[in-house]
Amino acid sequence: MKLLADENMPFVQELFGDGAEIVTCPGREIRPEQLRDVDVLLVRSITRVDAALLAEAERLSFVGTATIGCDHIDTELLARRGIAFASAPGCNKVAVGDYVLAALLRVAGHKGWSLKDKTLGVVGVGNTGVEVAARARALGMTVLLCDPPRALKDTTAFVGFEQALGADIVSFHVPLTHGGDHPTWHLLDQDAIAGLSDDQVLINACRGDVWDNRALLARQQLAHQQGSSQLTLVMDVWEHEPEVLASLVPHVLLATPHIAGYSLEGKARGTFALYRALCEQQQVSMRHTPEQLLPPPPIGAVYLNQAPDQALVASLVRLVYDIEQDDTAFRQALGQPGFFDRLRKQYPQRRELGSVLLSGMTDAGEALGFKV
Numbered sequence: 001m002k003l004l005a006d007e008n009m010p011f012v013q014e015l016f017g018d019g020a021e022i023v024t025c026p027g028r029e030i031r032p033e034q035l036r037d038v039d040v041l042l043v044r045s046i047t048r049v050d051a052a053l054l055a056e057a058e059r060l061s062f063v064g065t066a067t068i069g070c071d072h073i074d075t076e077l078l079a080r081r082g083i084a085f086a087s088a089p090g091c092n093k094v095a096v097g098d099y100v101l102a103a104l105l106r107v108a109g110h111k112g113w114s115l116k117d118k119t120l121g122v123v124g125v126g127n128t129g130v131e132v133a134a135r136a137r138a139l140g141m142t143v144l145l146c147d148p149p150r151a152l153k154d155t156t157a158f159v160g161f162e163q164a165l166g167a168d169i170v171s172f173h174v175p176l177t178h179g180g181d182h183p184t185w186h187l188l189d190q191d192a193i194a195g196l197s198d199d200q201v202l203i204n205a206c207r208g209d210v211w212d213n214r215a216l217l218a219r220q221q222l223a224h225q226q227g228s229s230q231l232t233l234v235m236d237v238w239e240h241e242p243e244v245l246a247s248l249v250p251h252v253l254l255a256t257p258h259i260a261g262y263s264l265e266g267k268a269r270g271t272f273a274l275y276r277a278l279c280e281q282q283q284v285s286m287r288h289t290p291e292q293l294l295p296p297p298p299i300g301a302v303y304l305n306q307a308p309d310q311a312l313v314a315s316l317v318r319l320v321y322d323i324e325q326d327d328t329a330f331r332q333a334l335g336q337p338g339f340f341d342r343l344r345k346q347y348p349q350r351r352e353l354g355s356v357l358l359s360g361m362t363d364a365g366e367a368l369g370f371k372v
């Protein structure tokens with residue numbers, strides 16, 4: 001069996017090395033002719049798997065993406081050609097929860113806000129949105145959930161998009177879709193942006209195209225020229241990645257290169273989900289476990305001797321994940337050729353808050369994502 005994998009997918013050798021010849025390649029450089037004799041293709045979000053890529057892939061029987069999002073995969077084509085497909089739903093939802101928690105605390109520091117007096121609108125309440133909502137509630141925030149597809153079945157738990165957009169902070173967690181009843185491409189468009197007030201905060205850790213980046217830039221530039229407050233923006237994802245609208249970056253509080261989901265645990269779960277799916281497809285039993293993939297965390301345990309207020313939570317989170325380091329690296333590298341992909345390829349090992357055992361006064365610790 002020949003397997004071709006994105007070179008940035010960790011643990012491929014450990015999980016698939018027993019029974020396969022493994023070839024790795026940068027995800028943006030996989031070419032149709034490379035797939036001629038390949039049986040299994042494992043990708044990440046940057047490889048578009050479509051008719052053009054699979055034109056010569058006559059032996060291909062399995063495609064896996066170690067990601068939650070599947071907007072880069074033509075799943076109908078795979079089904080038509082009888083090629084098995086697996087993704088990794090939920091694999092990095094905890095990492096996204098940690099990222100947004102770190103962002104909320106940084107925003108609060110910047111604005112001098114006590115988060116327990118603030119509302120958070122969560123747009124898209126699936127795997128990642130639920131993680132974010134739980135952490136925000138643990139901080140004492142009022143959370144408004146917006147998910148029109150889910151609201152069709154549960155009419156009481158959700159608010160409309162317009163109401164969610166009125167929250168102090170609005171965090172987006174939708175898949176990128178262009179059609180259907182609830183398309184998300186430019187969900188935050190020029191009209192939605194015009195309705196926002198200057199004091200609001202927006203977070204995008206889903207897909208860049210969900211926000212109209214040029215319309216946001218226009219609003220930020222106008223506010224700058226008029227000397228009024230700008231929107232506070234946290235952007236992990238950008239339209240047209242790996243390109244970035246560079247003139248928008250100075251108007252963004254936290255700018256990162258699509259790494260919200262990049263915990264070591266999240267990546268391990270992603271690759272493991274594909275290993276499990278391939279074992280099932282080939283009807284062989286699994287010889288590995290996800291736990292064996294992870295080294296011990298650098299910080300094993302923290303003992304608290306006082307109830308964690310917002311400042312202490314911020315220090316604790318920063319101990320495990322310092323979002324400002326990601327922002328600084330982004331700004332330093334912006335403009336260098338290939339900077340976006342390089343930062344992602346060389347991303348430092350990041351552990352989830354759940355890798356740290358919090359003991360002492362930890363009522364809120366579990367909801368924030370720590371192990372208690």
Ligand SMILES: NC(=O)C1=CN([C@@H]2O[C@H](COP(=O)(O)OP(=O)(O)OC[C@H]3O[C@@H](n4cnc5c(N)ncnc54)[C@H](O)[C@@H]3O)[C@@H](O)[C@H]2O)C=CC1
Nearest residue numbers: 069124125126127128147149173174175182205206260261
């Ligand atoms: N920045 C990063 O590193 C990461 C980004 N992602 C992105 O985040 C997206 C969401 O991930 P999950 O929460 O795991 O997906 P999910 O599929 O579990 O949840 C998505 C939710 O969005 C809802 N939704 C769909 N259209 C909507 C609309 N128009 N308005 C409001 N809600 C809508 C769905 O009903 C669903 O409940 C992924 O599709 C992926 O593109 C995911 C992981 C990491």
Ligand SMILES: O=C(O)C(=O)[C@H](O)COP(=O)(O)O
Nearest residue numbers: 044045046067068069092261
């Ligand atoms: O899971 C998803 O969906 C994501 O956006 C991934 O975290 C992105 O990682 P890459 O596949 O782009 O390395």
